[in-house]
Amino acid sequence: MIWETVRLSLISIRRNVLRSFLTLLGIVIGVAAVIAMLTIGSGTTAKVKSDISKLGSNLLVVSPGRPAGPGGPGGLDQAVRPLADKDLAALVKHLDGARAISPASQKQVRV
Numbered sequence: 001m002i003w004e005t006v007r008l009s010l011i012s013i014r015r016n017v018l019r020s021f022l023t024l025l026g027i028v029i030g031v032a033a034v035i036a037m038l039t040i041g042s043g044t045t046a047k048v049k050s051d052i053s054k055l056g057s058n059l060l061v062v063s064p065g066r067p068a069g070p071g072g073p074g075g076l077d078q079a080v081r082p083l084a085d086k087d088l089a090a091l092v093k094h095l096d097g098a099r100a101i102s103p104a105s106q107k108q109v110r111v
Contacts, residue, residue, distance in 0.1 A: 060095070062083070064082055064083050064087075
């Protein structure tokens with residue numbers, strides 16, 4: 001019974017060579033695309049992890065204001081004052097192991 005099925009399958013493949021070839025080609029291209037996407041994804045993940053680990057575990061980011069709620073930062077009613085020189089002095093005083101402190105500025109604008 002099973003040998004009859006195999007024999008009929010081989011006869012069908014021989015009779016429809018082009019269709020069989022195109023089907024096989026489609027399967028090969030599909031598998032190659034999936035493998036390529038997985039490889040690109042894992043490579044990108046490894047690169048991002050490497051870049052983040054290069055920052056080191058001794059990096060501390062201080063931002064002004066209170067943490068945002070579950071919906072993210074609000075509008076003008078949640079505006080906070082920027083960090084001042086006295087804040088910098090307090091950071092230097094309380095962070096004994098800090099080798100360097102550098103200011104940074106970030107602003108969101110509509111383009």
